[in-house]
Amino acid sequence: MSASVRSVPETDAQSNGHLLSVKHLVKHFPVTRGALIRRHAGWVRAVDDVSFNIEAGETLGLVGESGCGKTTTGNAVMQLEAPTSGEVVFEGKTITSLKRDEQRRARRRMQMIFQDPYGSLNPRMSVGKIIEEPMMVHKLYESRQDRRDRVQEILELVGLSRTQASRYPHEFSGGQRQRIATARSLAVEPSFIVCDEPVSALDVSIQAQIINLLQDLQQRLGVAYLFIAHDLKVVRHISHRVAVMYLGKLVEVTNSDTLYERPLHPYTRALLSAVPVADPVVEAKRERIILPGDVPSPVNPPSACRFHPRCPWAQERCKTEEPLLAETGDGHAVACHFWREIEDSGGVPPVSAAEALRGGEARGG
């Protein structure tokens, strides 16, 4: 897999090698105040200049705390919400600049699976109809029989039986409904699927089954995923690369093993330090990085490095100069002025969360 993080926009011709290229994506939502007369009161800066590429057959995990902008990124990539600015190039076409009907055609090969499979399945339609419907919308098969044959094949592909085509969503468990939602997305032969927290509503044992299914489908069909999740353990199992997002920005992107073995960004270090380790001896010795305070509001994000009010390593420069996502080598990109110094010092925070909460002034942060 290529390193795929760039700070400079590519032309369409240069994007040809990537299945999906997201370039400087921005999504801001207006904030209004007033009960009778609505007045503009600012912007929620949900996604702010996010760029990444995904290759055919690859999974990019997108992780971060709730409200960091990862779902908005997925929606903007799918054009479910029009981006404020930036480009999305898919299979060589800049879909952000296409007209609506052209966009619909181009989007056939981009599909989405949601966290709540029940909410995305029409309860009045049989499973067979649910899977057949997108084939009809996109006029994929000549005859009804061809469509029905394909529905049955897809049901088997996702681990359900052909006979279940006549049943209704409420007759299935949560994991089975997620299989049905996956089958519906496969009906139009996509090359790319945005999976938005697809297992977070499921029991742990069922989560593993759905992850295995998605991996199996990737091997058989060569489909690529943008896999959005807040659980770093889940993301590791399915992702080739992982992008970490904080308050509308990507702060670190690298291949999956490297992220877990050598995290460079202080936010990634903190997230990983909160993931329990199975070995009790290792777990007892581990240094937890507790971040002070809550994630700030995206309406008025902190200056320069948005992580600086919570970062144990923050210095004066972090408040005035934004760190750009830059390659450190081997496709590992990080947005931090001091990643090298932090790594050289062993990654132990110079101040505790309690000290940081008492105020960063003393340390100039």
Ligand code: SF4
């Ligand atoms: Fe922390 Fe500064 Fe790096 Fe931001 S740039 S993550 S505040 S050390």
